[in-house]
Amino acid sequence: MSTNLDIQARKTDAIARGVGMMTQVYADRAENSEIWDVEGNRYIDFAAGIAVVNTGHRHPKVIEAVKAQLDKFTHTCHQVVPYENYVALAERLNKLVPGNFAKKTVFVTTGAEAIENSIKIARAATKRAAVIAFSGGFHGRTFMGMSLTGKVFPYKAGFGAMPGDVYHVPFPIDLHGVTVEDSLNALTTLFKADVDPQRVAAIIVEPVQGEGGFYQVPTAFFKTLREICDKHGILLIADEVQTGFARTGKILAMEHHGVAADLTTMAKGLAGGFPLAAVTGRADIMDAANPGGLGGTYGGSPIGIAAAHAVLDVIDEEQLCERAVSLGNRLKQRLQSLRDDVPEIADIRGPGFMNAIEFNDAISGKPSPEFTNALRAKAQEKGLLLLSCGIHANVIRFLAPITIQDGIFQEALDILEASIREVRSEVGSKS
Incomplete structure (x- = not known):
């Protein structure tokens, strides 16, 4: 069985360096809001191919x-x-x-x-x-x-x-x-x-x-x-x-x-x-x-x-426009509940289910790509795939399929909150 590291080594030799990759998770199969890599690890997909599979991976009708x-x-x-x-x-x-x-x-x-x-x-x-x-x-x-x-x-x-x-x-x-x-x-x-x-x-x-x-x-x-x-x-x-x-x-x-x-x-x-x-x-x-x-x-x-x-x-x-509003509101409410404990949160925003959270350094107030990248990596360790963006690379954007199942969405929110709190704790211990 190929591993992610094996394929990554081959990728480095075979594919032009200009093709950037946010993760080294090599997909084997996907269904709705979940992806399994070549090692059998399961991830909740909050990227959706950058807002491509809004209707989920492999929707039966599609x-x-x-x-x-x-x-x-x-x-x-x-x-x-x-x-x-x-x-x-x-x-x-x-x-x-x-x-x-x-x-x-x-x-x-x-x-x-x-x-x-x-x-x-x-x-x-x-x-x-x-x-x-x-x-x-x-x-x-x-x-x-x-x-x-x-x-x-x-x-x-x-x-x-x-x-x-x-x-x-x-x-x-x-x-x-x-x-x-x-x-x-x-x-x-x-x-x-x-x-x-x-x-x-x-x-x-x-x-x-x-x-x-x-x-x-x-x-x-x-x-x-x-x-x-x-x-x-x-x-x-x-x-x-x-x-x-x-x-x-x-x-x-x-x-x-x-x-x-x-x-x-x-x-x-x-x-x-x-x-x-x-x-x-x-x-x-x-x-x-x-x-x-x-x-x-x-x-x-x-x-x-x-x-x-x-x-x-x-x-x-499936009334996905209405569902996007509902999912986005739930996500933003969960993130808002963390603001008092996570001073790095500068903003939470976005219409429907096109949402983002922006992080600044708690002391300087300047954009914090370090916090953002640490959160992305921590969430991935826990099985949640996130994307960053922004001219300062200090924004996490949320683009899960709008068809994501309620139970899996709740699981993702729990992982997200735990990841933010853990990164905050690690940042706090260094400051």
Whole structure:
């Protein structure tokens, strides 16, 4: 039997160093909210493949849909021999994505690819080049994705010059002393000092920053962005790659704010573990690109399309939006109960079941990646898989499947609390 250490040694020899790994737990099988590694160790999964398996590992309806598609065909390339399921899923997304206007959709394979295509579409529709993004934002590892991303290490470091005509302004985070007014003033200054708003094709924003630390966009800021875009003929792009498909308690996170984007990018939770991404937007904007300008060999894979239909059915039938709110409230209440005993807790936040806890040093008040990493390691020792994030690496993000069983969720909360208290005790004994 292979061990995790055996495979890790082989990985080091065989796989490029740039492929970072948060754990050395090599999966053997998974079911709903649980993963078993090659040594037979069982873990509760609070990562869900980074918000991909919102409907759980191997949901029976998703597996059934994929098996049925496998018995028909696996690939034709939609641009060569199209298939009806692609059209049907586009129709479903056109109805689900916010906005009281006609919409169209294109399917691709990854979130980064969806981002790339949203920029292509925006530039084609507006005949403008410039794009504005936000500090702390993450939009992928392709060159345009890196350029839009508001974090240098590890995403941009060492890769040379980024594509031009991309600008960043601070994302409003009260906890870090950046108000909505500060961000809007920075945008005004940008328009006066660096780029004419009449040259800006799009402003792209995550309704909840993912890699940046799970900071939710303030409603007032989101609505003002919409107004600014309308004033200057700029398109608003909502990056819903990580926030989509019941994770925040809504199908898409922008629904919390009553804002509709011109273009919306989606991936991750869309197909329950199978590669599929999409851009949905205003029909006239989506039609700006010439035939052949959008697509890709694997774009809209029939396997991913079949899985996505099942995922949307499961979200509706199992009321996963409502369940996300319930689970998130239980998690946040449990974490809040620890605040008096754990002064390192700086913030607990997040809509629905897209939640995070941020840690600062209890004495200096500065971000504490040390506490955060110690907690992640301690929880893993106890059988709970956690992910960290944030520009200071001091945030633990919680992304368990929304289908997690109540008993296993309670078990995970107990492990989480015990781990936090143990790390606090160890930190306290050293201070």
